Amino acid sequence: MGCGRVGAALATMLEEDGHEVTVLDVQAAAFRRLPAEFKGRRHVGNGIDQEVLARIGVGGADAFIAVTQGDNRNVMATQMARELFGVKRALCRIYDPIREEIYRNLGLETISPTLVGARLLRETLERAPPAGKTGG
Amino acid sequence: MYIIVIGAGKVGYYLAKELLAEGENEVLVIEKDGAKCERIAEELGDIVLRGDGCEAATMSLAGFGRADMVIAVTGDDEDNLVSCQVAKVKFNVPRTVARINNPKNEEIFRRLGIDATISATAAILAHIEQELPTHPLIPLLTLRMGLEIVGLKIPPTAAVVGKRVGELMLPQQSLIALIIDSRGSPNAPTGQTVIQAEDEVVAVTRTENEGALRAALTAPSTSEPFGAAASGQ
Amino acid sequence: MEYDSLQVQDVLVPVDGSPAGFDALALACTLAKRRKGTVYAVYVIEVARNLALDAELAPEARHGEEVLTKSEDVAAELDYKVEGEILQARDAGHAIVDEAIERAVSAVVMGVDYETPLGEFDLGNTALYVIKHAPCQLVLLRAAARE
Numbered sequence: 019m020g021c022g023r024v025g026a027a028l029a030t031m032l033e034e035d036g037h038e039v040t041v042l043d044v045q046a047a048a049f050r051r052l053p054a055e056f057k058g059r060r061h062v063g064n065g066i067d068q069e070v071l072a073r074i075g076v077g078g079a080d081a082f083i084a085v086t087q088g089d090n091r092n093v094m095a096t097q098m099a100r101e102l103f104g105v106k107r108a109l110c111r112i113y114d115p116i117r118e119e120i121y122r123n124l125g126l127e128t129i130s131p132t133l134v135g136a137r138l139l140r141e142t143l144e145r146a147p148p149a150g151k152t153g154g
Numbered sequence: 155m156y157i158i159v160i161g162a163g164k165v166g167y168y169l170a171k172e173l174l175a176e177g178e179n180e181v182l183v184i185e186k187d188g189a190k191c192e193r194i195a196e197e198l199g200d201i202v203l204r205g206d207g208c209e210a211a212t213m214s215l216a217g218f219g220r221a222d223m224v225i226a227v228t229g230d231d232e233d234n235l236v237s238c239q240v241a242k243v244k245f246n247v248p249r250t251v252a253r254i255n256n257p258k259n260e261e262i263f264r265r266l267g268i269d270a271t272i273s274a275t276a277a278i279l280a281h282i283e284q285e286l287p288t289h290p291l292i293p294l295l296t297l298r299m300g301l302e303i304v305g306l307k308i309p310p311t312a313a314v315v316g317k318r319v320g321e322l323m324l325p326q327q328s329l330i331a332l333i334i335d336s337r338g339s340p341n342a343p344t345g346q347t348v349i350q351a352e353d354e355v356v357a358v359t360r361t362e363n364e365g366a367l368r369a370a371l372t373a374p375s376t377s378e379p380f381g382a383a384a385s386g387q
Numbered sequence: 388m389e390y391d392s393l394q395v396q397d398v399l400v401p402v403d404g405s406p407a408g409f410d411a412l413a414l415a416c417t418l419a420k421r422r423k424g425t426v427y428a429v430y431v432i433e434v435a436r437n438l439a440l441d442a443e444l445a446p447e448a449r450h451g452e453e454v455l456t457k458s459e460d461v462a463a464e465l466d467y468k469v470e471g472e473i474l475q476a477r478d479a480g481h482a483i484v485d486e487a488i489e490r491a492v493s494a495v496v497m498g499v500d501y502e503t504p505l506g507e508f509d510l511g512n513t514a515l516y517v518i519k520h521a522p523c524q525l526v527l528l529r530a531a532a533r534e
Contacts, residue, residue, distance in 0.1 A: 066232050068258050072362040090208055090232040093239075094262075101265050102300060116210040117236070120244055156439075182436060200481035203436065217437035 019043075019065035019095055020086035024111070024131075026051035028083065033058055040074055065095040068102055081107035089114050096126055156180045158221045160207035160237045161228035162190040165253060169227060170198055182216055208236045210244060218245035227253040235259075238268045258361070261296040291368045300361050303331070306371060310351035313375035320345030324370055325363035332356040395524070396424035397492040400469075401431065401483050401517075404454045407530040409461050411498030414528055416467040418496065428458040428469045429486055431479040440475060448473060480516025487521055494524040501530045508532075 021029070021043035030053055033039045039058035042065050043049065049060045063070035065084065076082060082099035084092035089112045096110040109127045112118035118130035157173055159166050162185035173181045183198075184207040185191050194202040205212035207226065218224065224241040226234035231254050238250035252268050254260060257276035264271065279292055295303040308315060314322060319330055333343045334354040341347065349355075359367045398415040402408040412428055419426050430451040434440055455471035462469045476482030487495050499514050510518075518525055 066259075067256060068262065068361065088232065090230070090236040094232040094235050097266055098262050102262060114209065117208070117240065120210070120240055124239075124243060180440070195481075200476065200478045215436060217435070219437055220439070 019082070019084045020092075021048035021051055021060075022085065022087065023051065025083075025085045028085065029058060030056060040079075042070070042074055066091055066098065068098055071095070071098060071103060076105060077103040079103075079105050081105065081109065083109040085111045089117055093117070093121055093126070100126075155222040156182075156217070156220055157223045157225065158216060158218065158241075159183045160224065160226040160234070161185065161253075162187070162194050162202065163227070163229060165227040167194060167198075169225065170194065170201065174198060174201070184212065184216055208233055208240065210240065213240065213245060218247060221245070221247050223247065223249045223251065225251045225253075229255060231255050231259050235263060235266065235268070238263075239266060242267055257293060258296070261298070261300075261302075264296075265298075291364055293364075294356070296361075297358070301327070301358055302361055302364075303356060303358055304364065304367070305354060305356050306368065308349055308351055308353045308355060309372055309374075311374040312349075312351070312372050314349045314371055315351045317349055318345060319343045319347045319349065322349075322370065324357075325359065325366035328357060328359040328363055328367050330355055330357045393418065394422075395419060395494045396422045397427070397490060397494075398424060399427045399429060399483070399487050399490060399492045399495045400458075401479070401495075401497055401513075402428045402454050402458050403430065404450065404457075405498065405500050407498030407500045407528060408454075409457065409498070410530070411496045411526075411528045412458055412461050412469065413465060414526065415494075415496040416462050416465045416469070418494065418526075420465075420467060424493070426462065426467065426469045427486070427490055427492065428455060428462075428471045429483065430454050430471070430473045431482045432473065432475045433479055434475050434477060436477065440477065442475075444475070478513075478516075480513040480520070483513070483517050484520045484522075487523055492523055494526060495521050496526040496528065498528045499530065501532050 019042045021041050025041065029039045029041050033056060040061065041049065041052065041058060042061045042063055044064055046062045061074045065071065076099055082096065082105045084095045086092055092110045092112060096108045099105040100108045107127065110121065112121060112128050112130055113132050115130045115133050118128045122128045155178065157179050159170050159181065162183050166183055170181050170183045173179045181201050183194050183202045184205055185202060186206055188204060191202045191204045203216050218241055224238060224247045226237040228234055234252040238252045241247040241250050249269050251270045251272065252263055254263060254271045254273045255275065257273040260271050260273060292305045293302055294305050297303065330343050332340055333347060334340050335350060336352040355371060357367060395418045398419045400412045400415045402412060415426050432444055432447045432451060434442060434444065451473040458469050458471055474482050474486065483495065495517060497514060497517060499510060502509055502511065
């Protein structure tokens with residue numbers, strides 16, 4: 019759910035791994051981010067509408083991943099996939115680290131790109147710079 | 155009572171005003187939009203906090219920890235859900251109430267622990283049910299596990315008129331629980347009960363089968379009205 | 388045509404312990420004297436929302452008492468008297484405006500320090516609110532700019 023840069027890249031990777039992937043976005047224009055060879059289904063619709071989730075067959079999915087720009091939309095859709103459609107793996111992106119912690123404690127599988135990104139940058143900084151790259 | 159209202163649109167504004175008028179309440183409105191905050195401050199006084207009602211920092215500042223009730227009435231169901239959930243989980247607010255814009259969200263909100271939901275859409279639908287003779291399916295109540303109770307009136311043109319309940323081809327996991335005849339008498343139907351025009355049918359169905367159920371109960375017989383005219387000759 | 392200057396009688400002065408606040412108080416006494424108006428010195432304790440409005444805030448109340456005592460001294464130097472008052476409110480600006488309405492004063496005299504938190508002068512939200520919303524005359528005394 020959410021065909022932004024992350025959603026499109028993730029959908030492509032998962033398909034390359036051999037999974038059947040369906041992409042949902044509120045805007046048809048978002049699907050331009052998918053490569054031409056992407057075979058999965060593309061659906062236009064609102065992921066926090068249970069009728070939409072039923073229509074695209076979330077009930078039969080092994081995993082549901084919410085990566086829209088809205089933390090709250092992701093949180094709500096993920097909980098709907100779990101509670102209403104019994105999806106076993108429901109992953110959710112939450113930018114706000116505090117909210118992420120709250121929902122992790124409630125049992126959602128959550129990722130905060132804010133914290134992950136900051137940690138990656140710190141680790142990169144702490145490593146020695148690659149040799150021969152200084153001064154160009 | 156200390157009552158926190160999230161969202162200062164029309165609903166939030168009038169709600170805060172009424173709660174204040176009761177006199178006993180301490181009320182705080184949380185709103186992101188500066189202009190809406192100013193309107194509240196000008197007209198209702200110093201009872202507004204500008205910020206995001208889903209953000210834990212704002213919630214701490216607002217004193218959610220001592221709130222007796224949180225009422226989330228923004229125009230976005232997902233924001234109302236998260237405000238109420240965080241209020242419950244992180245701040246132990248005893249009672250949370252959410253406005254829902256999509257009446258279908260009632261069940262998920264309840265299952266996620268929100269104490270009460272209010273849907274203007276559902277309230278209006280319930281109200282106009284009696285007014286419209288051939289109104290489509292009315293969702294009356296959302297049950298657990300994707301089931302719901304719906305009501306509809308059998309139009310005189312429907313193919314099911316004159317058929318027994320046992321003969322009906324209903325979608326999976328749908329059943330007719332109650333038939334109210336045109337004189338207003340409620341009956342628990344058996345397989346032998348005959349469907350009459352203008353019967354009000356209360357049925358249980360799965361959310362995704364709503365459309366199929368409506369079609370099964372309201373679709374006109376294919377030869378109407380000429381068939382009926384022909385048989386009369 | 389004769390000009391009847393400054394019809395000031397009762398005056399409200401917010402005091403917070405800053406020099407600008409005491410200067411404003413001195414100015415208020417001078418203005419009120421001519422018509423023997425009352426000068427109200429108001430100290431506002433802003434109470435965070437996570438506390439009840441009537442919460443016991445001992446250190447803040449003590450500071451308020453000190454500021455009001457000093458206010459009396461300032462007035463005494465000018466042979467005048469003030470009525471001191473401590474208020475608890477969520478927002479000082481609202482409290483000052485509400486009090487000005489309640490007391491039906493003819494002017495608010497308010498002092499602001501020359502604060503440059505982000506490199507340039509910032510009036511502050513409280514003063515801004517009072518300037519916008521006070522129903523009576525408002526005299527603003529800004530402290531001298533510092534180099």
